[in-house]
Amino acid sequence: MFFSGSKKSYCCGMPGLRATQAWVLAVLAITLLGTIRAGNLGAADQSGSTGLPAGLKAGETISVKTVVDGDTLLLEDDRVVHLVGIQAPAMPSVRRNPEASNTKTGSTGVWPLAADAAAALAELLGDKPVSLSYSGNRIDRHGRVQAHVTNAQGLWLQGELLHRGLARVYSFADNRTAVAEMLTLERIARTARRGIWSHPYYAVRPHDAAEKEVGQFQLIEGRILKVAIVGGRAYLNFGEDWRSDFTLVIDPVNRRLFKAEGLDPLFYEGRRVRARGWLGYRNGATINVTHPEQIEVLDK
Numbered sequence: 001m002f003f004s005g006s007k008k009s010y011c012c013g014m015p016g017l018r019a020t021q022a023w024v025l026a027v028l029a030i031t032l033l034g035t036i037r038a039g040n041l042g043a044a045d046q047s048g049s050t051g052l053p054a055g056l057k058a059g060e061t062i063s064v065k066t067v068v069d070g071d072t073l074l075l076e077d078d079r080v081v082h083l084v085g086i087q088a089p090a091m092p093s094v095r096r097n098p099e100a101s102n103t104k105t106g107s108t109g110v111w112p113l114a115a116d117a118a119a120a121l122a123e124l125l126g127d128k129p130v131s132l133s134y135s136g137n138r139i140d141r142h143g144r145v146q147a148h149v150t151n152a153q154g155l156w157l158q159g160e161l162l163h164r165g166l167a168r169v170y171s172f173a174d175n176r177t178a179v180a181e182m183l184t185l186e187r188i189a190r191t192a193r194r195g196i197w198s199h200p201y202y203a204v205r206p207h208d209a210a211e212k213e214v215g216q217f218q219l220i221e222g223r224i225l226k227v228a229i230v231g232g233r234a235y236l237n238f239g240e241d242w243r244s245d246f247t248l249v250i251d252p253v254n255r256r257l258f259k260a261e262g263l264d265p266l267f268y269e270g271r272r273v274r275a276r277g278w279l280g281y282r283n284g285a286t287i288n289v290t291h292p293e294q295i296e297v298l299d300k
Contacts, residue, residue, distance in 0.1 A: 051235040052156050053178040056148055057130040070117025084146040085182050086158050089114035112201045117166040128152035135177035162186050164193025173291040184294050202282035208247040210285035219276045227269040234265035244284045248275055254290045272298045
């Protein structure tokens with residue numbers, strides 16, 4: 001270690017020339033270490049997506065007034081934009097399912113890494129305008145603009161946040177463009193344990209632990225033992241007792257999207273899957289599945 005502050009300089013107790021030689025070596029070592037570390041960080045932080053996926057319609061370019069949280073922006077015209085297709089760690093005190101009523105518990109408090117996600121989004125924006133692109137429904141039920149966002153360098157912000165492990169895929173039936181690309185980026189980040197994927201709060205839950213997470217958005221894995229179609233509604237059961245075990249539910253109107261993709265609910269029987277959504281409770285924990293991308297088949 002090098003200390004300076006008197007007429008003499010000392011390194012590890014060696015005065016004079018030996019101190020000077022040691023100082024030079026120390027500087028060289030620090031420079032080399034910094035170069036290696038910078039290279040490693042550059043490789044680790046390299047953008048996961050350089051541009052927008054296909055199928056989006058270009059919209060306006062506009063300045064940002066405030067970063068609300070890791071997936072929400074306040075524009076200069078006071079519109080609120082949600083980065084459609086992702087969910088970053090929440091800053092508000094509660095982020096619950098806006099549609100579920102059969103819930104036992106809620107998730108309160110700021111989620112882990114919420115500040116990190118917001119800071120990353122602010123850093124990606126800088127002080128330059130952003131460009132909005134659209135697919136599907138442009139305004140959600142809360143009046144927020146649903147858009148894909150690119151920064152001044154043309155970097156797709158949804159893709160970059162997923163790549164860094166600072167968001168999860170959070171898709172909607174009326175906004176499915178680019179979800180496949182986003183799921184891939186999320187999966188790579190989770191495998192690498194980047195960002196939220198190194199924190200137990202965001203761990204993928206086994207299906208038999210789903211009831212503990214009612215009222216929250218979660219990723220659940222398990223094998224679908226039985227599929228039953230009752231009154232046009234599909235029940236994908238993960239346990240022997242449908243009255244208490246975890247179940248995915250596909251309503252008749254939502255089955256149309258599965259049919260359009262050539263998917264019959266019976267296809268999932270016996271398969272191991274990863275499902276995502278807000279957990280409700282009715283005869284055990286449930287997720288209401290509105291579109292095929294909510295279910296990823298893990299064994300082909």
